[in-house]
Amino acid sequence: xxxxxxxxxxxxxxxxxxxxxxxxxxxxxxxxxxxxxxxxxxxxxxxxxxxxxxxxxxxxxxxxxxxxxxxxxxxxxxxxxxxxxxxxxxxxxxxxxxxxxxxxxxxxxxxxxxxxxxxxxxxxxxxxxxxxxxxxxxxxxxxxxxxxxxxxxxxxxxxxxxxxxxxxxxxxxxxxxxxxxxxxxxxxxxxxxxxxxxxxxxxxxxxxxxxxxxxxxxxxxxxxxxxxxxxxxxxxxxxxxxxxxxxxxxxxxxxxxxxxxxxxxxxxxxxxxxxxxxxxxxxxxxxxxxxxxxxxxxxxxxxxxxxxxxxxxxxxxxxxxxxxxxxxxxxxxxxxxxxxxxxxxxxxxxxxxxxxxxxxxxxxxxxxxxxxxxxxxxxxxxxxxxxxxxxxxxxxxxxxxxxxxxxxxxxxxxxxxxxxxxxxxxxxxxxxxxxxxxxxxxxxxxxxxxxxxxxxxxxxxxxxxxxxxxxxxxxxxxxxxxxxxxxxxxxxxxxxxxxxxxxxxxxxxxxxxxxxxxxxxxxxxxxxxxxxxxxxxxxxxxxxxxxxxxxxxxxxxxxxxxxxxxxxxxxxxxxxxxxxxxxxxxxxxxxxxxxxxxxxx
Numbered sequence: 001x002x003x004x005x006x007x008x009x010x011x012x013x014x015x016x017x018x019x020x021x022x023x024x025x026x027x028x029x030x031x032x033x034x035x036x037x038x039x040x041x042x043x044x045x046x047x048x049x050x051x052x053x054x055x056x057x058x059x060x061x062x063x064x065x066x067x068x069x070x071x072x073x074x075x076x077x078x079x080x081x082x083x084x085x086x087x088x089x090x091x092x093x094x095x096x097x098x099x100x101x102x103x104x105x106x107x108x109x110x111x112x113x114x115x116x117x118x119x120x121x122x123x124x125x126x127x128x129x130x131x132x133x134x135x136x137x138x139x140x141x142x143x144x145x146x147x148x149x150x151x152x153x154x155x156x157x158x159x160x161x162x163x164x165x166x167x168x169x170x171x172x173x174x175x176x177x178x179x180x181x182x183x184x185x186x187x188x189x190x191x192x193x194x195x196x197x198x199x200x201x202x203x204x205x206x207x208x209x210x211x212x213x214x215x216x217x218x219x220x221x222x223x224x225x226x227x228x229x230x231x232x233x234x235x236x237x238x239x240x241x242x243x244x245x246x247x248x249x250x251x252x253x254x255x256x257x258x259x260x261x262x263x264x265x266x267x268x269x270x271x272x273x274x275x276x277x278x279x280x281x282x283x284x285x286x287x288x289x290x291x292x293x294x295x296x297x298x299x300x301x302x303x304x305x306x307x308x309x310x311x312x313x314x315x316x317x318x319x320x321x322x323x324x325x326x327x328x329x330x331x332x333x334x335x336x337x338x339x340x341x342x343x344x345x346x347x348x349x350x351x352x353x354x355x356x357x358x359x360x361x362x363x364x365x366x367x368x369x370x371x372x373x374x375x376x377x378x379x380x381x382x383x384x385x386x387x388x389x390x391x392x393x394x395x396x397x398x399x400x401x402x403x404x405x406x407x408x409x410x411x412x413x414x415x416x417x418x419x420x421x422x423x424x425x426x427x428x429x430x431x432x433x434x435x436x437x438x439x440x441x442x443x444x445x446x447x448x449x450x451x452x453x454x455x456x457x458x459x460x461x462x463x464x465x466x467x468x469x470x471x472x473x474x475x476x477x478x479x480x481x482x483x484x485x486x487x488x489x490x491x492x493x494x495x496x497x498x499x500x501x502x503x504x505x506x507x508x509x510x511x512x513x514x515x516x517x518x519x520x521x522x523x524x525x526x527x528x529x530x531x532x533x534x535x536x537x538x539x540x541x542x543x544x545x546x547x548x549x550x551x552x553x554x555x556x557x558x559x560x561x562x563x564x565x566x567x568x569x570x571x572x573x574x575x576x577x578x579x580x581x582x583x584x585x586x587x588x589x590x591x592x593x594x595x596x597x598x599x600x601x
Contacts, residue, residue, distance in 0.1 A: 046151035053085035059111035085114025087144035093332025097142035118150035128215035137225030157500035160214035178309035202243035228252020262337035355424035369436035377458035384598035415545035487532030
């Protein structure tokens, strides 16, 4: 039973498993001299050199909590780069997070600003190679760079792959008046510490990557889910100008937070979340016995001298800060405002309008993609949509409704995370934009559970194909079978060739020269469809969706004539996207209270 349940959760976000291999043997030939000191790595499973746990910034601990990152201290001797640095502070999670403890247990360390480098061995390098910086997903509250093995992509496609940790949750994104007053710069006042970590990682690449064989003038940033949103934030950020040269957004979007609501108490007109910094600080004061209840804590947040407040907040343990936020049951993610539109690190206002302005963003070639069945990953893991026979075997509660709602949600994601952003960039008279849709859905049927139907081309399923790495652990590997091996390996080879060609030239083109030509997104709105020959192959289609068009279609769609089913869609529009506000939901669905979801007739 435990094995099956682990499989269900491991499939929920298919990144890469947390590694538990023994420490590899260091290879003296991998010794490299960086400006901070020498490092020595090893030869990885795919024949590439690997250097793990390289610090790219000083540990953000003590008085450096909620400060912008600074360069790391130099070291003497040779640094052992055969082990990962600690993941950042988060709740343990089986959904693309850290699994060294039971779900929802605090794990990680504030001393976590490390990156990992995968590069072809020196014998295979003839010149400086394109660099690809992977930004992991996980809702900006869970995850780690150590979960992704870049060795196969590096070795097969002759690129240098970097994976990175960045501060998460309230350590990565935190706006509070006392902390803001104590800041040394407008960037620190933004509260976007996780975003600034990524900028610092790019600065590290600019100054260090040449010694690993990488070309600092050919840097591609790529990321999935929240990592894709972070890629979009860097495209918009003045802080990142000139630090990267191509960008790939995988299943991301522009879900970035308003700084005012991110700080408001829930009883204030601007409030949007119970996890605002003010509410969280009130809970911290109560837990520390500085305040007796919420009313007392709220008064102290407003009256305590700011120097005293920031001193108290920085003196709290990382555990005390994290546990002021309640994670999603069994998932570990916390719903917290992240990536603030502060008008310094990230522009304020309408971000699509910013992309439409030629001077509004960092204009580099961009690939933007979504998966055909994005939300099935989450629906599959939700008791609102899937029941477990005997507590083990999954079945859709309402198969027709499951498909209809999943289709509506994925269509919205395709619009907001794909077409609208691509169109806005093209509207700025920019031509180097490429769109894709990932369609692979050849999962097996296990104990009568048809995973091809229940998960399909769900959120995160494309990641193993991008890295060419399918060894995600015993449970998750049941999804990748001998029966689907030939097709998925060939599709992975195609996707790696497109991604690498883009990193090298700014154009995915024909990949390694043998693939179908990837058309630009233009007035014809052509999107490359990525699938195996059994699923229709690599083809192109035309898509041009907008958020408003998707919303309008729901009321006209006969599948949603039942108000209850229509409100299930609207509920998830509020929960997963900014397409509807809570107020708009309440106006549309008065008979189906939002907080009482799910409703079953």
